[in-house]
Amino acid sequence: MNKCRVSLKEKLASDIYKITFESDECRFTRPGQFAMIEYEGFVRPFPVCDYDSKRFSVVFRADKEGGEKLIYTQFGTEMSVITGLGNGFDVDAVPDGAYIVANGPGVAEMLELARALLTRGKSFKAVLGFNSKNDIYMTDSFRNICSEIEVLTYDGSNGRQGLPSDAVYDADYVCASGSLSMLKELSQKCRDGQFSLSNLMLSTSEPEGAAIVPTNTGDTSSIMYGPVYDKNEIRWSRL
Numbered sequence: 001m002n003k004c005r006v007s008l009k010e011k012l013a014s015d016i017y018k019i020t021f022e023s024d025e026c027r028f029t030r031p032g033q034f035a036m037i038e039y040e041g042f043v044r045p046f047p048v049c050d051y052d053s054k055r056f057s058v059v060f061r062a063d064k065e066g067g068e069k070l071i072y073t074q075f076g077t078e079m080s081v082i083t084g085l086g087n088g089f090d091v092d093a094v095p096d097g098a099y100i101v102a103n104g105p106g107v108a109e110m111l112e113l114a115r116a117l118l119t120r121g122k123s124f125k126a127v128l129g130f131n132s133k134n135d136i137y138m139t140d141s142f143r144n145i146c147s148e149i150e151v152l153t154y155d156g157s158n159g160r161q162g163l164p165s166d167a168v169y170d171a172d173y174v175c176a177s178g179s180l181s182m183l184k185e186l187s188q189k190c191r192d193g194q195f196s197l198s199n200l201m202l203s204t205s206e207p208e209g210a211a212i213v214p215t216n217t218g219d220t221s222s223i224m225y226g227p228v229y230d231k232n233e234i235r236w237s238r239l
Contacts, residue, residue, distance in 0.1 A: 001038060001080035006073050007055065012137035013130075016105070017071050018049070020057040027084030028056060031091065031112035032177075032196050032228045038080040040069055045085070045223065047177075047198040049108035049138075050115075056083060059108030059138075060202075086227050089175060089194050091116045096123050098173040098193070100146075101164050101186060103129030106177030107138055109198060113175060114145045123147060129164035129182065133157040165189060174231070180239060187236050195234065198227040214238040 008020040021035075028051040035056060036045050046058040060067040073079075094117060102110045107128050117124050125148040130136045132155045142149050150167050152160045160167070165186040168174065174193035176186055183195055200211035201222050211222040214235040220226070 001082050004079055004081040006075055006077040014134045015062045016137055017062055018057055018059045019070060020055055022055045023081060026051055026053055026056050029084060030088030031116050032088035032109060033084055033086040034198060036082040036085055045201045047109040049111050059105055061105055089113050089228050094175060095173050098124050098175060099168055099171050100124055100126045101168060101174055101176040103164050103178035103182050106199060109177045109196060111138060111141055114142060118145050127164040127167045184236055187231055193231040194228050195231050196228045197222055201227060
């Protein structure tokens, strides 16, 4: 493990925080990869929302295991970290006109993918979901990147009510991250795509966030083979 230091901490919304770390070695090569962070006795994976060669940021819910400890960190706090883990999104495989769909903490994970698609000159539509208007975060960052964006809330307090999957119909290609219930519904509404199951790593009680993902070729570890999978490789009925 390498050392990293807290350089910035922000509260983005109700119980949602963003922490930026500086590190001498950041090995991220694709959006959708994660960092394994060790701090005060816990070792947990955290999806990354942005990165460069010297720093990276994670967004998390404070009530998740590990997250409730991170919110009390101060500027300069040092931790052990492994960066550049996971297979991430294959940006070159995403066609023009694809959907980016996410809810909850999964929203932050998709921001770097949106930037990568923009850099490659690819058009896409973003559909983002939150529990309520008090939970909305980073939508302005997406608006600066996306030509088209739709925001839904589960309770309807910010306009359209529902899950982000409710705004997708018969799509050719979708890149998605978020709650398992939303991803399952979304998998029935698109022909192809890449789905991040990072939420399974965040919610599992297994050591170091290991979660089993059933695929057409057998059960896989989300730590070793994920968190991003081809949508059609996942055996959704067993999740």
